[in-house]
Amino acid sequence: MESRVLSGATTISAGIPRLRQPARLSSACFPIGSGSGAVDGSGGNLIWGRQLRPAILLESSSSSAAGALNFPATKREVVKPSRAAASSPAAGSDSGGDAKIAPVGLLEKYPAITTGFFFFMWYFLNVIFNILNKKIYNYFPYPYFVSVIHLGVGVVYCLVSWTVGLPKRAPMDSNLFKLLLPVAVCHALGHVTSNVSFAAVAVSFTHTIKALEPFFNAAASQFILGQQIPLTLWLSLAPVVLGVSMASLTELSFNWLGFISAMISNISFTYRSIYSKKAMTDMDSTNLYAYISIIALVVCIPPAIILEGPKLMKHGFSDAIAKVGLTKFISDLFWVGMFYHLYNQLATNTLERVAPLTHAVGNVLKRVFVIGFSIIVFGNKISTQTGIGTCIAIAGVAIYSFIKAKLEEEKRQMKSA
Template identity: 85%
Template sequence: MASRALSVSGLLSLKRTTRDTAFAVLTTRPPSGSVGDGANLIWGRQLRPSLLHLDRSPSLSFPLPPLAPAKRDHLLLLRPIRATAEGSDSAGEAKVGFVEKYPALVTGFFFFMWYFLNVIFNILNKKIYNYFPYPYFVSVIHLFVGVVYCLVSWTVGLPKRAPIDSNLLKLLIPVALCHALGHVTSNVSFAAVAVSFTHTIKALEPFFNASASQFILGQPIPLTLWLSLAPVVLGVAMASLTELSFNWTGFISAMISNISFTYRSIYSKKAMVDMDSTNVYAYISIIALIVCIPPAIIIEGPQLMQHGFSDAIAKVGLTKFISDLFWVGMFYHLYNQLATNTLERVAPLTHAVGNVLKRVFVIGFSILVFGNKISTQTGIGTSIAIAGVALYSYIKAKIEEEKRQLKGA
């Protein structure tokens, strides 16, 4: 009897031990990096604590649920499988969002916002110059508002600030200097002449880019590209000869802006860094702001202190004056940021067409809003220049695409 009792006791002990071990295996988390990592979160989210910790340790003394061991084993074996399946479905749905489902619609929205913000910036910028003709100070405000925006974004971690060292700083300083000069001279031109005329002159930027590539960087430019630039030069010349708002300050400033942005492109190619475009633009804006402050103080500071601020406040009021400066700075920064985000989503050809259409939108809306009178020759010249820019951009994008295909092959 003793041996029989001992054997029965041993069998019960063995059965309990086997059951405990089975539950321990079922409720133990698999090692990190295993295939079931995705299900670990499902376990914690879907299973009840009483079931999750059930029989994890033989030392636990709370009563077991009133279920037969076979049914309970079946319950625990089924629940993780169903939860994992549900989790995989929800994870699959989360991966396919609106952006992935409708990429063309999202890209179209980016283009719309880019054009909209650019047009609003140009219109508001010109309206400010009509009662506050101080382009150096306004240029500083553009950059200052953008820098504050970047600092706030870095503070909240959207995006995270990329670290910078002395080597990266040396690469970005020339880019920022050209950006600052091009930005200030553009604003000087906007303040001096009609917005449409400034953008017509700035249509010559591809000509300066091609000249710099050929004669400075030593990169041969195909004859077809040079021929496509002929209508651009001809159209700008025709528009300039009969432009009613023409003056040399506006014309020369816009030309300097073209040259500055051309060199900015050259230095940007040399300053290819492992940093996202948002952080690069933020650092460039900070350096450009530091560069623009001294000329604004020296050139316009005395006039601003004597009568510049007081005249503007007397014309539109303090609240509108401050809000105009703030919003023009926000629109300037946001349209540049949206331009970068938009152009990163499209092919070079779409990029080229988008840039041309942007200039057409700005010229057209500025004429409508400000009612600028243009002569027939100016209108024809502007149209020829824009058509030339479109042809140049199309040919250049095709050439770059062919080069990429050859490299890929």
């Protein structure tokens, strides 16, 4: 039985000599399965079905046939499936029908809904964390131990997530560890000192002091990284410094421990930003934050044991259990750790979805929400000067964030152009 391809060649010209049958190909070259195709006994050519051949054999067979017929070799055409057919479950069937396009979901059609939900959950979890965290300090004033609990619960969450493959754990090597170590150390120091400030003063006052963080970031960029900061950015930071100073002078809960701890937290998070820029990796944000949390937990455990361990064993745990009960004590520690990890993770995921300007506005509004809700929940009495100073500081942060986002957008457009 002659091949379909070769039999068509006999009609081209009577002067072309008859070709010899090609050598029989071994069955090992083309695995034959039931229903996959058939090879005739004479030439081993494909005559029906969907037999799959290696590309190199197809190219060599076509070029040899062209050479035998003295035809110039032509480029072999490859038919590529359409995107719809490739994505359809029936793309590999023999029906030959058109693939149906799956309907677009509501969240895919309106991505702003998803982004808005991320913002809402970020704010909600952040407010709940700050309120619950302060309530714990009212009956259990041990910020170093509570900081360990925050990170510990988050690490357990990450380990469970890796175990079930959501997400898949990214590999870690010694070089990546060296890059992440200073980031994690600064993260641990900033987190612990923030909690020391939360335990010592009102939540609203701690967040007012932490509004100075952009000032420290600008100073570090100018004097450490050598980046030129525009004069407009420096001028926008003036109301931030003025507002924090006004609020601090008349804050009823003011004490030096809370103030200095919040300032150290600002400096620590500033250096965390600097080291983060030097440790840019291709790792996704979820895995990156998980590794930073693990390293930070190891860093936080020794100070907690040295500074608070004896007090905790002597009367710290017993006093807290006597005030609220064992069940509520354990439950509060667990949930404050969960809220801490989830709001940080959601903040990272949210800020990845938006433009720099939206990012800046989101951060400012978050601080406003936390300050406002903490005053309402705890009934903190603030003086008129403290309220005015807080508003001036927040407004200054908003102006600074707006100008910085605009500058970053202009730099990005210049690079793309």
